[in-house]
Amino acid sequence: MKIGVLALQGDFAEHQTTLQKLGIETIQVRLPGDLDGLNGLIIPGGESTTIGKLAVAFNLMEPLREFAKTKAIWGTCAGAIFLSKDARRKQPLLAVMDIVVERNAFGRQVDSFEIDLEIPALKSVDPDGHPYHAVFIRAPLIQEVHAPAEVLSRLPESSIKGGGRIVAARQGRLLATSFHPELTEDDRFHRYFVEMAK
Numbered sequence: 001m002k003i004g005v006l007a008l009q010g011d012f013a014e015h016q017t018t019l020q021k022l023g024i025e026t027i028q029v030r031l032p033g034d035l036d037g038l039n040g041l042i043i044p045g046g047e048s049t050t051i052g053k054l055a056v057a058f059n060l061m062e063p064l065r066e067f068a069k070t071k072a073i074w075g076t077c078a079g080a081i082f083l084s085k086d087a088r089r090k091q092p093l094l095a096v097m098d099i100v101v102e103r104n105a106f107g108r109q110v111d112s113f114e115i116d117l118e119i120p121a122l123k124s125v126d127p128d129g130h131p132y133h134a135v136f137i138r139a140p141l142i143q144e145v146h147a148p149a150e151v152l153s154r155l156p157e158s159s160i161k162g163g164g165r166i167v168a169a170r171q172g173r174l175l176a177t178s179f180h181p182e183l184t185e186d187d188r189f190h191r192y193f194v195e196m197a198k
């Protein structure tokens with residue numbers, strides 16, 4: 001099992017740290033050839049416009065789309081935007097997931113927040129199913145999820161941040177989360193992704 005982390009911009013190092021703690025071999029991906037032999041790829045949080053521009057400049061767009069056809073990809077925050085088919089503005093997108101996102105949906109940096117989420121899918125890696133503490137930093141919302149994509153998690157109904165709105169989705173081997181599992185000690189999402197990549 002070998003998982004790459006797209007290392008153009010953003011918090012790729014934190015994803016690598018979590019993967020290494022799980023004993024998973026990981027490399028930084030910057031060039032198309034780096035994708036060879038990987039079971040999966042994580043696209044980190046950061047700035048989706050910058051990640052997109054650099055992916056175009058490094059000739060990664062088509063190789064990444066090809067990769068998405070047979071391998072697992074997980075986008076966190078900016079990475080989720082980059083996977084989407086529509087981000088409501090013009091910027092390079094892989095457009096491989098049938099989701100529509102709204103960038104910076106909660107406002108500016110100061111409006112970043114943390115919240116506990118119910119994520120039933122994580123029971124496949126930990127049957128206990130306790131709430132997942134999620135960190136949102138200038139995060140996008142997932143406005144629309146179209147089949148074959150499916151909703152994995154929503155903000156709690158009571159949340160003033162927008163109860164019921166979608167913050168995680170999956171489409172086959174593609175995974176999108178609005179928040180940052182690489183910034184907490186809870187490794188359930190990384191374990192879930194490793195299972196997806198098998």
Ligand SMILES: NC(=O)CC[C@H](N)C(=O)O
Binds near residue numbers: 048049076077079138
């Ligand atoms: N933490 C993040 O990845 C922020 C995403 C960023 N606001 C964007 O639109 O790309």
